Amino acid sequence: MASFTAFAFTIFLTFDLAIAQSYNVTPGSLLTPTGATTSWLSPSGLYAFGFYPQTHGYALGIYIAGIPERTVVWTASRDTLPVSKNATLYFTTDGRRLTLDQGQGQKINIFDQTDADGASFASMQDSGNFVLLDSDGMTVLWQTFDHPTETLLAGQQLVPKQALFSSVSETDQSLGIFKLKMQPDGNLVQYPSRGIPDTIGNSYWFTATFTAGPNVKLNLDSGGFLYLVQNSTNFIRNITEGGYPTKDAIYRMKIDVDGILRLYYHDLSNKSKNGSIIWESSTDKCVARGLCGINGYCLVMNDTARCQCLPGFEFVNTELWSLGCERNYTLESCKIQDAGTTFQMTSLINARWEDTAYEIAEASTSQEKCSKACLDDCNCEAALFTGQECRFQKLPLRFVAVNQSLPYVGLIKVYSSSVKNGSNPFHPSIHIKKSRKMKILLTSVSLISFAIIIMLFSGVLIFCRRHIQANRNKYENANVKLSEEMGPREFSYAELERITNGFQEELGRGSFGIVYKGMIENSKKAVAVKKLREELTHEGEQEFQTEMKVIGRTHHRNLATLVGYCSQGSERLLVFEYMTKGSLADILFTPKESKPKPCWTERIRMAIDIARGIVYLHEECEKTIIHCDIKPHNILMDEYGCAKISDFGLAKLLENDQTRTNTLIRGTRGYVAPEWHKKLPITVKVDVYSFGILFFNILCCRRNVDNSLPVDEAVLAEWVYDCYEAGQVSKLVNGEDVDNWTLVRMVQVGLWCIQEDPSIRPSMKKVLLMLEGSIEIPVPPNPASILSVF
Ligand SMILES: *[C@@H]1O[C@H](CO)[C@@H](O)[C@H](O)[C@H]1NC(C)=O
Numbered sequence: 066m067a068s069f070t071a072f073a074f075t076i077f078l079t080f081d082l083a084i085a086q087s088y089n090v091t092p093g094s095l096l097t098p099t100g101a102t103t104s105w106l107s108p109s110g111l112y113a114f115g116f117y118p119q120t121h122g123y124a125l126g127i128y129i130a131g132i133p134e135r136t137v138v139w140t141a142s143r144d145t146l147p148v149s150k151n152a153t154l155y156f157t158t159d160g161r162r163l164t165l166d167q168g169q170g171q172k173i174n175i176f177d178q179t180d181a182d183g184a185s186f187a188s189m190q191d192s193g194n195f196v197l198l199d200s201d202g203m204t205v206l207w208q209t210f211d212h213p214t215e216t217l218l219a220g221q222q223l224v225p226k227q228a229l230f231s232s233v234s235e236t237d238q239s240l241g242i243f244k245l246k247m248q249p250d251g252n253l254v255q256y257p258s259r260g261i262p263d264t265i266g267n268s269y270w271f272t273a274t275f276t277a278g279p280n281v282k283l284n285l286d287s288g289g290f291l292y293l294v295q296n297s298t299n300f301i302r303n304i305t306e307g308g309y310p311t312k313d314a315i316y317r318m319k320i321d322v323d324g325i326l327r328l329y330y331h332d333l334s335n336k337s338k339n340g341s342i343i344w345e346s347s348t349d350k351c352v353a354r355g356l357c358g359i360n361g362y363c364l365v366m367n368d369t370a371r372c373q374c375l376p377g378f379e380f381v382n383t384e385l386w387s388l389g390c391e392r393n394y395t396l397e398s399c400k401i402q403d404a405g406t407t408f409q410m411t412s413l414i415n416a417r418w419e420d421t422a423y424e425i426a427e428a429s430t431s432q433e434k435c436s437k438a439c440l441d442d443c444n445c446e447a448a449l450f451t452g453q454e455c456r457f458q459k460l461p462l463r464f465v466a467v468n469q470s471l472p473y474v475g476l477i478k479v480y481s482s483s484v485k486n487g488s489n490p491f492h493p494s495i496h497i498k499k500s501r502k503m504k505i506l507l508t509s510v511s512l513i514s515f516a517i518i519i520m521l522f523s524g525v526l527i528f529c530r531r532h533i534q535a536n537r538n539k540y541e542n543a544n545v546k547l548s549e550e551m552g553p554r555e556f557s558y559a560e561l562e563r564i565t566n567g568f569q570e571e572l573g574r575g576s577f578g579i580v581y582k583g584m585i586e587n588s589k590k591a592v593a594v595k596k597l598r599e600e601l602t603h604e605g606e607q608e609f610q611t612e613m614k615v616i617g618r619t620h621h622r623n624l625a626t627l628v629g630y631c632s633q634g635s636e637r638l639l640v641f642e643y644m645t646k647g648s649l650a651d652i653l654f655t656p657k658e659s660k661p662k663p664c665w666t667e668r669i670r671m672a673i674d675i676a677r678g679i680v681y682l683h684e685e686c687e688k689t690i691i692h693c694d695i696k697p698h699n700i701l702m703d704e705y706g707c708a709k710i711s712d713f714g715l716a717k718l719l720e721n722d723q724t725r726t727n728t729l730i731r732g733t734r735g736y737v738a739p740e741w742h743k744k745l746p747i748t749v750k751v752d753v754y755s756f757g758i759l760f761f762n763i764l765c766c767r768r769n770v771d772n773s774l775p776v777d778e779a780v781l782a783e784w785v786y787d788c789y790e791a792g793q794v795s796k797l798v799n800g801e802d803v804d805n806w807t808l809v810r811m812v813q814v815g816l817w818c819i820q821e822d823p824s825i826r827p828s829m830k831k832v833l834l835m836l837e838g839s840i841e842i843p844v845p846p847n848p849a850s851i852l853s854v855f
């Protein structure tokens with residue numbers, strides 16, 4: 066410990082020394098890629114700040130100039146690379162700006178201090194840090210060490226909320242697809258970064274230090290010691306041992322193009338030696354999730370990672386594997402009327418992918434049966450055969466992995482003409498099944514009407530797609546056509562009467578109507594049939610159909626799937642998939658001997674699931690859907706314990722009714738936001754409020770109001786706030802073993818959600834990020850609304 070402190074002092078001393086001795090760049094200086102001065106060197110010539118050539122042009126950055134290989138350690142403005150040979154870097158004469166003129170009219174201020182005295186000089190230091198200094202030469206106004214890109218050098222830190230982003234390639238430092246994030250919760254995590262949320266499930270490496278708390282930083286010292294530290298005395302995790310040579314040595318940690326972290330050592334005493342790797346986060350070169358993009362997978366060949374496309378697919382861009390693979394046609398098998406068209410299943414042995422199965426076929430005891438079942442279901446585009454189950458999936462397939470240790474078989478549906486025998490030379494285990502004619506059944510009357518509906522819908526069918534953040538043109542192609550979704554089917558009233566056996570078995574009563582259990586005869590699929598209340602049926606046929614289409618287009622693993630609907634005369638019915646495990650209310654409030662209440666981590670996972678579903682409704686759908694009735698009774702649990710939101714989209718049907726009476730509050734007492742009572746505009750924030758209350762139900766496993774409890778505990782939200790204020794949150798979980806710091810954070814998230822002023826409540830997206838620990842949680846104000854609601 067003492068040696069570390071001593072070492073830290075040494076660093077600071079050398080820093081000051083370096084500043085004093087360094088070669089100074091004065092205001093008014095400029096750099097150009099091809100002119101007289103292309104870079105500014107550090108005193109020993111080891112590092113250079115300036116232009117360097119990169120793919121299709123130049124980039125501005127810092128590279129190690131003292132070794133034969135050009136090794137870039139920092140790059141300016143990575144999202145606008147490359148710059149042309151006409152680019153210029155100006156250090157303005159007043160010292161207030163460091164401006165990169167890209168040569169095509171666009172100017173970027175790397176440093177901009179218009180409201181204060183400018184910098185007196187700039188300096189490229191021998192530590193690899195480029196600094197702008199005040200007139201006393203001591204105060205650092207700006208430094209590259211505070212703005213890491215893909216590399217961490219000795220003496221540099223990655224502080225909470227900062228991230229390193231990989232490059233597109235070794236010769237193009239544009240933003241790549243992986244990141245290393247220093248989270249405010251103390252965990253250091255690697256995530257795929259493009260359009261994929263930062264959740265622990267999507268990560269592929271982490272230090273598991275998420276209970277370490279705030280202010281944890283990643284450090285690298287001059288002896289190759291890489292570690293997480295909270296303050297100078299509190300080591301959180303030593304990632305490398307350190308203690309490597311310090312004389313004539315450079316250490317740099319980088320998130321490489323393949324997403325793996327590597328610590329490199331350069332021996333400056335022997336110029337003919339290249340850098341060597343002394344530590345890496347994984348030796349499996351295919352470990353990074355999403356390395357090969359959607360519909361692609363990674364194989365290690367001759368010790369290098371190579372991407373492959375699923376059978377029948379081709380690379381979007383053969384130079385940029387991360388863009389994934391696509392087919393040059395869309396497999397709209399449900400719309401194909403040409404009975405001559407053939408499909409077949411190809412198999413990929415030892416495969417797995419991100420499971421977002423929309424259906425699990427029962428009793429698929431063999432791969433052949435699974436293949437056949439997928440061929441027979443026109444919605445099925447791929448299936449994962451696990452030995453017991455056949456999990457139907459739609460495209461695109463994400464995070465496909467092929468590895469000898471995986472016991473599953475991936476089955477992918479293709480046009481028989483698009484795959485030739487042995488079309489994939491790299492993977493011998495891909496083989497082609499006998500082709501089979503697509504069954505087109507247009508015999509029964511109901512199917513004919515179904516086909517008519519499809520034709521009516523097909524013109525307007527647009528699918529809900531995930532918002533893929535593509536801030537570069539070349540990534541725009543990455544929005545590979547997601548498969549088109551089928552709308553829900555229309556049932557006749559008589560059909561539903563038969564399915565539910567005359568509306569016999571009642572499953573429950575909700576704010577929208579009564580729910581009955583049913584069984585669709587030919588597919589043996591259990592369904593929940595919801596008969597809407599009278600008031601909801603004022604809605605005209607047209608509006609109802611429109612709303613059903615909106616709901617039918619939603620597709621998310623945390624939303625119940627609308628199987629179909631019926632609109633006949635004054636009857637309005639909805640058919641949902643049946644959830645075997647009941648509602649969240651059953652699980653939380655009436656735990657049975659055989660089914661004790663879920664544990665803390667399980668509950669948090671459920672809350673995150675629900676939050677994801679709401680984020681989808683609010684932000685990721687084609688049309689924003691406000692649920693208006695988020696409560697535990699509307700959260701259904703499937704057999705895998707996955708929480709699914711039901712009853713969404715129905716509030717819309719009340720709209721006409723609402724304008725008529727203007728008093729009807731949609732939603733359930735205790736969960737409705739104060740703005741309902743105040744007749745304020747209703748926004749997505751009403752769902753945030755309801756989620757907050759629901760979240761407290763989940764945290765504490767109890768109802769909103771429980772009069773069997775002492776008066777000061779009877780109202781849940783009030784009690785939560787009291788415990789929080791008194792610093793006694795552990796009371797809330799009734800002796801369960803939960804880390805106090807985590808519990809406080811979770812309570813804070815809930816308190817933010819139930820703020821009286823809707824504008825203060827965070828968006829659902831932000832709530833999700835807070836739950837996942839991706840963003841910091843500020844201290845919430847007292848939610849004054851608590852009393853006004855009860
Ligand atoms: C981590 O390194 C520091 C400094 O060398 C040392 O004091 C500490 O004991 C190490 N911790 C572990 C767990 O090895």
Ligand SMILES: *[C@@H]1O[C@H](CO)[C@@H](O)[C@H](O)[C@H]1NC(C)=O
Binds near residue numbers: 149150151168169
């Ligand atoms: C650079 O400037 C010259 C002269 O102004 C112009 O002709 C040329 O097109 C420019 N090149 C680029 C790549 O912008």
Ligand SMILES: *[C@@H]1O[C@H](CO)[C@@H](O)[C@H](O)[C@H]1NC(C)=O
Binds near residue numbers: 295
């Ligand atoms: C360092 O952190 C530990 C644990 O959080 C704390 O007990 C200690 O007082 C801190 N030391 C300093 C110097 O801040």
Ligand SMILES: *[C@@H]1O[C@H](CO)[C@@H](O)[C@H](O)[C@H]1NC(C)=O
Binds near residue numbers: 338
């Ligand atoms: C320098 O490194 C090269 C390559 O590793 C090696 O062959 C050579 O012997 C080294 N020279 C010295 C002086 O260590």
Ligand SMILES: *[C@@H]1O[C@H](CO)[C@@H](O)[C@H](O)[C@H]1NC(C)=O
Binds near residue numbers: 134337339
């Ligand atoms: C060093 O790297 C360069 C370029 O990557 C390569 O051409 C050269 O052979 C390497 N030298 C040694 C000694 O590995």
Ligand SMILES: *[C@@H]1O[C@H](CO)[C@@H](O)[C@H](O)[C@H]1NC(C)=O
Binds near residue numbers: 366367
């Ligand atoms: C792998 O290496 C072997 C021998 O080094 C070579 O014959 C083979 O072509 C390589 N395979 C690939 C796919 O590069």
Ligand SMILES: *[C@@H]1O[C@H](CO)[C@@H](O)[C@H](O)[C@H]1NC(C)=O
Binds near residue numbers: 394
């Ligand atoms: C799709 O690709 C296959 C194989 O590359 C080719 O034979 C076929 O003509 C292509 N189809 C279209 C519509 O481009």
Ligand SMILES: *[C@@H]1O[C@H](CO)[C@@H](O)[C@H](O)[C@H]1NC(C)=O
Binds near residue numbers: 365468470
């Ligand atoms: C296969 O997967 C296992 C478990 O995920 C992993 O430990 C192993 O390194 C992988 N092997 C290869 C060759 O990718």
Ligand SMILES: *[C@@H]1O[C@H](CO)[C@@H](O)[C@H](O)[C@H]1NC(C)=O
Binds near residue numbers: 486
């Ligand atoms: C494809 O493979 C099957 C079975 O191996 C074989 O019967 C068929 O003739 C092959 N087709 C072509 C075009 O090579």
